[in-house]
Amino acid sequence: GQSLEQPSEVTAVEGAIVQINCTYQTSGFYGLSWYQQHDGGAPTFLSYNALDGLEETGRFSSFLSRSDSYGYLLLQELQMKDSASYFCAVREDSNYQLIWGAGTKLIIKP
Amino acid sequence: EAGVTQFPSHSVIEKGQTVTLRCDPISGHDNLYWYRRVMGKEIKFLLHFVKESKQDESGMPNNRFLAERTGGTYSTLKVQPAELEDSGVYFCASSQGDGWYGYTFGSGTRLTVV
Numbered sequence: 001g002q003s004l005e006q007p008s009e010v011t012a013v014e015g016a017i018v019q020i021n022c023t024y025q026t027s028g029f030y031g032l033s034w035y036q037q038h039d040g041g042a043p044t045f046l047s048y049n050a051l052d053g054l055e056e057t058g059r060f061s062s063f064l065s066r067s068d069s070y071g072y073l074l075l076q077e078l079q080m081k082d083s084a085s086y087f088c089a090v091r092e093d094s095n096y097q098l099i100w101g102a103g104t105k106l107i108i109k110p
Numbered sequence: 111e112a113g114v115t116q117f118p119s120h121s122v123i124e125k126g127q128t129v130t131l132r133c134d135p136i137s138g139h140d141n142l143y144w145y146r147r148v149m150g151k152e153i154k155f156l157l158h159f160v161k162e163s164k165q166d167e168s169g170m171p172n173n174r175f176l177a178e179r180t181g182g183t184y185s186t187l188k189v190q191p192a193e194l195e196d197s198g199v200y201f202c203a204s205s206q207g208d209g210w211y212g213y214t215f216g217s218g219t220r221l222t223v224v
Binding site for chain 1: 113114141143145150151152153154155158165166168169201203205208211212213214215216217218
């Protein structure tokens, strides 16, 4: 079956670096996306990886290893506003639908 | 540009009643998607419109759910009759192209069936 595994909760300190992992098991793979969601808000697109390697966008980076069915989101110089839930999502075929992980709640302490 | 708008933001209905959720996508976005998150679980795909046509409705749970997008603009999702297990947050998203470079989501409608 289809499944994406990510930690349910991660705690980090303001100014630090945190990595949120995602492993996936899907019948196909087109790419991996990451979304951020603040409580009660809309999921917001952060990044996507279709090929192996690291993609950097400001303080956020995303990595993909297709051979390991694994990716991660790296957040640097953490700020209190980064406290949110982070979701990984896979597009497994030519259909547009995404398969989602259950989300990782990131808690940032001063 | 205005974002994706959903309403109501919250709805509490009794089991057996009917509820209609509405989504206004970003103007010009041909692709519109409905997703649902049941409490504590993964966000699940419901269906995908391209303009007014249903491109993929493989995620619709059963025939109590009816989605429409008349005229290819806003979309409605009707649940009739509602059951307790329908409770959750219903998200709408839109994209101009295939969405792989990111969908724009609305803030969702939190549906509670009691």
